[in-house]
Amino acid sequence: MEKRQSVWKFVPVGTVIGCAILVAMAFLPPMHLLTIIVALLVIGYTAIRYLVLLGDAEEKIRALKVPEKQNKVQPLGPSFQEVLRAVPDPVMIVSGHEPDDIAARRVIFANDAAQTVFHLRPDGGPLVGAIRVPEVLENVDEALFGGITGSVDFETSGGARDQFWRAFSAPLPMEKAHDGQRLALLVIRDETDARRMERMRADFLANASHELRTPLASITGFIETLRGPARDDEQARDRFLTIMGAQADRMGRLIADLLSLSRIEMSEHVPPSGEADLALAVRDVVDSLSVLAQQKGVRLRIDAPRPGLFPIIGDRDQILQVVQNLTDNALKYAPQGSEVSITVCFDVTLPQAMSLNDKQAAKLVLLRPDRNVHEYYARVTVRDEGPGIKREFLPRLAERFYRVEGQKSGDKLGTGLGLAIVKHIINRHRGGLVVESQGAMSAKEDDILERDGKVTALPQAPQKQVVTFTAFSAYFPQTRAFGSVEPPRLVTGTSTILKDAG
Numbered sequence: 315m316e317k318r319q320s321v322w323k324f325v326p327v328g329t330v331i332g333c334a335i336l337v338a339m340a341f342l343p344p345m346h347l348l349t350i351i352v353a354l355l356v357i358g359y360t361a362i363r364y365l366v367l368l369g370d371a372e373e374k375i376r377a378l379k380v381p382e383k384q385n386k387v388q389p390l391g392p393s394f395q396e397v398l399r400a401v402p403d404p405v406m407i408v409s410g411h412e413p414d415d416i417a418a419r420r421v422i423f424a425n426d427a428a429q430t431v432f433h434l435r436p437d438g439g440p441l442v443g444a445i446r447v448p449e450v451l452e453n454v455d456e457a458l459f460g461g462i463t464g465s466v467d468f469e470t471s472g473g474a475r476d477q478f479w480r481a482f483s484a485p486l487p488m489e490k491a492h493d494g495q496r497l498a499l500l501v502i503r504d505e506t507d508a509r510r511m512e513r514m515r516a517d518f519l520a521n522a523s524h525e526l527r528t529p530l531a532s533i534t535g536f537i538e539t540l541r542g543p544a545r546d547d548e549q550a551r552d553r554f555l556t557i558m559g560a561q562a563d564r565m566g567r568l569i570a571d572l573l574s575l576s577r578i579e580m581s582e583h584v585p586p587s588g589e590a591d592l593a594l595a596v597r598d599v600v601d602s603l604s605v606l607a608q609q610k611g612v613r614l615r616i617d618a619p620r621p622g623l624f625p626i627i628g629d630r631d632q633i634l635q636v637v638q639n640l641t642d643n644a645l646k647y648a649p650q651g652s653e654v655s656i657t658v659c660f661d662v663t664l665p666q667a668m669s670l671n672d673k674q675a676a677k678l679v680l681l682r683p684d685r686n687v688h689e690y691y692a693r694v695t696v697r698d699e700g701p702g703i704k705r706e707f708l709p710r711l712a713e714r715f716y717r718v719e720g721q722k723s724g725d726k727l728g729t730g731l732g733l734a735i736v737k738h739i740i741n742r743h744r745g746g747l748v749v750e751s752q753g754a755m756s757a758k759e760d761d762i763l764e765r766d767g768k769v770t771a772l773p774q775a776p777q778k779q780v781v782t783f784t785a786f787s788a789y790f791p792q793t794r795a796f797g798s799v800e801p802p803r804l805v806t807g808t809s810t811i812l813k814d815a816g
Contacts, residue, residue: 404427405424408420408454420441422497428502453465478504479506482503525729533561582741590627596658599634600614612654616656624792635735641656644784652699652700656694657697663691667693680748680749683791690796699782704753714730736788745789
């Protein structure tokens with residue numbers, strides 16, 4: 315390489331000498347032909363020389379520009395855009411021109427996570443079309459026009475499925491700004507799991523301490539009585555020990571239900587991806603509760619397609635828990651000699667699910683499925699012939715530890731968490747929960763009119779016998795529509811143990 319450079323150092327001198335010889339030869343007429351030949355050689359040689367120099371210069375310029383265009387993390391690594399696209403958190407680059415022009419804030423880059431979560435196109439779009447939280451927009455403006463790095467927490471609601479986020483924004487430098495354009499980086503982190511764990515711990519401690527206080531106080535009181543006045547009373551001792559055993563069982567059920575509810579809430583925002591057989595789940599639950607139904611003198615009836623025909627989207631264990639909680643709840647309030655029916659049907663649309671089946675009954679949607687997510691649902695309805703529930707009590711049915719007035723004592727054992735567990739499971743499945751109930755009509759409720767400060771009884775209309783009932787309907791999304799062909803149905807009933815329906 316050094317030899318090549320030393321040779322090229324003499325090129326300009328050789329060109330000058332060649333031109334001088336041409337001028338001298340031009341004055342000698344016999345040398346005209348030779349002059350022309352030498353002149354062509356000199357011109358060609360000089361042109362080749364400068365073409366070589368020009369090529370070397372272009373290669374050097376191109377080599378200087380390559381790193382700026384590729385923006386490699388390493389010489390053989392991915393570009394920074396490819397790195398940002400692989401980040402699991404939503405990452406966006408926002409541009410803005412004027413502080414007062416909010417609509418001009420545009421997302422000029424969005425990675426794959428941002429496109430999925432905020433429904434952005436690959437080429438971006440208006441920021442206000444993706445995020446409508448004022449605190450986040452203000453945080454981005456501070457980064458764009460104030461050069462301030464900051465973060466803000468916000469919450470998004472999708473039905474009962476709340477999600478918690480934290481947005482980080484920072485200004486981005488620009489070498490050449492066009493028309494006052496400014497850039498800011500916006501990174502959004504999903505903190506739903508952390509918030510749910512924090513809330514779950516707080517709720518568990520509050521609920522456990524509140525609900526366990528009563529049975530613990532009862533057991534403590536009986537222990538003090540057995541140590542004192544009833545020390546030698548065998549009859550009182552046996553009665554007290556029976557009550558203490560019942561209270562200890564109640565504490566065990568409370569703890570089991572609280573732990574089950576906490577586990578469900580922890581994964582509630584993650585929908586299940588597997589498939590389950592709803593008809594088979596109903597059959598298994600009825601088989602397991604048939605002995606209890608026999609003891610209470612209640613008949614269980616199933617009206618459902620045969621198992622194995624229609625899969626739905628769901629977690630089999632949790633669907634079993636939903637059907638078991640609803641059926642167990644119906645058995646608690648079904649009078650002796652009555653019937654508890656469990657009906658399963660498919661291809662139910664959302665308007666059909668929200669419609670009223672009994673025009674005289676009170677109805678409330680405890681959990682509504684998200685619109686435009688699933689088109690068809692599978693429905694399981696558990697109906698008992700109990701006393702029914704008054705209209706004013708319906709909105710609180712799925713609250714933790716809530717039990718309807720007048721049904722908090724007696725032999726109806728329960729923790730008040732069964733329907734809360736049902737609601738959270740269905741919520742995780744992106745389904746719905748509806749309750750219908752018809753209670754006994756009374757003159758005090760419906761036939762009293764208040765006028766001029768006086769209470770006056772309305773004329774008594776002929777009373778007709780009202781059929782009381784309570785029906786809970788749970789809806790689970792289907793993978794597809796199964797068609798209008800009527801499938802073979804399994805209709806069976808039992809007052810003892812279910813037999814195989816052939």
